[in-house]
Amino acid sequence: MKLQHYLGGLEGLDGPLDFEKRVFVEDWEQRIFGIHVALMGLSSSLRDALPGYDLDKVPTVFTSMWTWADLRKGAEAMNPFAYFQYRYYEKWLGGITAYLMDNGYLTARELDAMRDRYRHDPGASLPQFGSEAIDDQVIRYLREGDSPRRGPASPAFAVGDHVTVRNPPTEDHTRLPGYLRGRSGTVERVFESNYAYFCYTGADGLGAPCPVYVVRFDPVQVWGPRAESNAGPLFAELYEVYLSPEPEDSQ
């Protein structure tokens, strides 16, 4: 069980919120954001993407899959205290570095040597390597994206149906907010298509194209006596694999 999967509703975090409106609070954070986007735009998973990217014509040595799911898996695998300790882009930096080493794109020794170099001379320039085809593919990915839409919806549920959120075992990744497990709600909206996910999440159930719903929950049912008084509805977007028909006796 991972705290990161049960963040919504976690108690005891009272105290002033940090209402920091900046997107980046240190200049270096922009660079790890850019690296993340570049790897997503060069990911082997885009070979199956709807825009029809021709990665064979892109002369990058990157041949692996890097998607949001990979970034999220890294964050979800963290020590939960560290998850709170480090800023958003510090977590990205750690996750992306580990991924690139695990997948053989760089070694710890190479990274240490290069880090020492820039540590002693922060103004040292970057190496020179140009390829319009690489840059064009990354920007084309930004403009055309990677829609997970896969064929028309085949929904098991209709608007107004009562559903109960399943409680599947989680392996290393899930898109099911923990606070909804076992809770019952009402289907508010059925999306028009089936949607795939970036990866298969094993017993958790995600991956193959499936319908997606907006499900409406009553906060009193979700939080019990810890719900706010006069709380309005809570809506979550849930993949069908996370839903089951509500048992007859509880309707």
Place this chain on the structure above:
Amino acid sequence: MTAQFSYPSDREESSAAQVRALEALLIEKGVITSGTVDKVLSYFESEMTPLNGRKIVARAWMDPDFAHRLVADTTAAVAELDLPEGMAGAEGEHLAAVMNEPGIHNLVICSLCSCFPWPVLGLPPYWYKNPVFRARAAREPRAVLQELGVSLGPDTEIRVWDSSGHSRWFVVPERPAGTEGMSEEQLAELVTTESMIGVALAKSPADS
């Protein structure tokens, strides 16, 4: 939160050197080019900024039919407007808008990570990604909004939207009072990023 943890004194210098080293090695090995990261950042600085969202909201305020279409099929409605190419690109593939109205206030969160409609709102501000905000807003949105300066009457229903699926959500705030004669461009000036996520109201003309 920071005060609860201790950090090395070279925290930022160390991260800065590490990210520079990563970028240098990725260039040296031929994964990316010397210009890739700059081009990505330029795309967000020049084209995919909250200005797009402000224009979408202003149009919705001016044109009730557009507002209706914006809620019914957000991606298609956004495509009607003269906005940069790529509104349905990365993190805009499937947009979803929810509309504030008298007695109804919407708040978008992502309790699992930081899902955000990049082409509409640009990149997410730090508060949105903060685990404390994400934890608290799911269960006590009224207290959180109050703390952030949004006082809603007890009769206003707060609707929380947790972005756990494929859509990227944003809020169309209510049009402020006293804006009847304003142009679409002037109205767009009243719309903030925070108001399009639901932790603020649009600015009143007196404040802007």
